[in-house]
Amino acid sequence: MAPAALLRRVPVRSARLVASLAGAALSLVAGFWVAVVLDGRDALPVTAVLLLVPALSAAVPTHRLEPVARAVIALGWTLALDTVVAQAMLSLGAWDVRLGVLVVTGVSVAVWVGVELGTTLSRRAAAERAAEVGP
Secondary structure, three states, X not given: OOHHHHHHHOOHHHHHHHHHHHHHHHHHHHHHHHHHHOOOOOHHHHHHHXXXXXXXXXXXXXXXXXXXXXXXXXXXXXXXXXXXXXXXHHHHXXXXXXXXXXXXXXXXXXXXXXXXXXHHHHHHHHHHHHHHHOO
């Protein structure tokens, strides 16, 4: 079967879900790479992960919202998560750049995957209810 025929057979929602979950996995790998392999020594990769991973975890699953609303949600989620993680680690006396990057990345990816899967399940349930009620 030709590759173009395969692409036509994949529903857009399924392709979007797979692409989003692949992005979440890539974000997880990036956070792990910065924290463990680079040892949190370089400021630019650490800053990039601490800002981009939470922002993407909020912006990608909310694709149906207006762009300005997505940007506000992503910015708020990023600032709130980074602040809460830093404050909790300082309060517990467990401050470490590597651990902070891992925690922020882990929470962000968990939220990303949870929202994507929850949205997919709710769409399926709504489609099933509509099919049951239909003529």
